[in-house]
Amino acid sequence: KAGVTQTPRYLIKTRGQQVTLSCSPISGHRSVSWYQQTPGQGLQFLFEYFSETQRNKGNFPGRFSGRQFSNSRSEMNVSTLELGDSALYLCASSFGTEHSYEQYFGPGTRLTVT
Amino acid sequence: AQKVTQAQTEISVVEKEDVTLDCVYETRDTTYYLFWYKQPPSGELVFLIRRNSFDEQNEISGRYSWNFQKSTSSFNFTITASQVVDSAVYFCALSEARGYSTLTFGKGTMLLVSP
Numbered sequence: 001k002a003g004v005t006q007t008p009r010y011l012i013k014t015r016g017q018q019v020t021l022s023c024s025p026i027s028g029h030r031s032v033s034w035y036q037q038t039p040g041q042g043l044q045f046l047f048e049y050f051s052e053t054q055r056n057k058g059n060f061p062g063r064f065s066g067r068q069f070s071n072s073r074s075e076m077n078v079s080t081l082e083l084g085d086s087a088l089y090l091c092a093s094s095f096g097t098e099h100s101y102e103q104y105f106g107p108g109t110r111l112t113v114t
Numbered sequence: 115a116q117k118v119t120q121a122q123t124e125i126s127v128v129e130k131e132d133v134t135l136d137c138v139y140e141t142r143d144t145t146y147y148l149f150w151y152k153q154p155p156s157g158e159l160v161f162l163i164r165r166n167s168f169d170e171q172n173e174i175s176g177r178y179s180w181n182f183q184k185s186t187s188s189f190n191f192t193i194t195a196s197q198v199v200d201s202a203v204y205f206c207a208l209s210e211a212r213g214y215s216t217l218t219f220g221k222g223t224m225l226l227v228s229p
Binding site (some may be wrong): 031035041043044045050055056058080081088091092094096098101102103104105106107108110 | 139149151156157158159160161164205215216217218219220221222
């Protein structure tokens, strides 16, 4: 079974620009979550989608948004990029949205904002 | 609010040594799950184990073992006879019943195993 895939793997953007990251979950998984990983803050939850609905949202500004499509694929968008948005963005998929399900992570997208 | 603390930032051992990674958690929920993930240099988080709050049995899987103690809110991870391939950052994480599958992670412990 193929794992979680994320595209692109690396991205360099300039302050003020916007960026869209993509995530394809494991086949059969309907829940997709996004996390931001930085050296200072560690791993922080961004949002979770299940059946095209946002179920939970972390403490991030409105510049961070996401969506999920009917095939469970998900995208996250960051508008008006800031230097502090430089991070590894990890997508995770799980079978369901219950807290008992383990999440499987993709390789991440490394975003650098200059 | 939920919180996971991994007090050890970095641990260095020589191959074949045993090593224990500590994890202490805080939650007000009575129903929760605890997880360990491994992050090798490639960056992808690899799921290692899941334990629910009602199951305090220790678990052993090959060279890995986990000790869950609700009385001390700890979920420690031991690697026996460490190998160079064990070098990675290890994260402990918590999910609560009311938080869907959202994970709250500790800061991670970097394990360096030298030959």
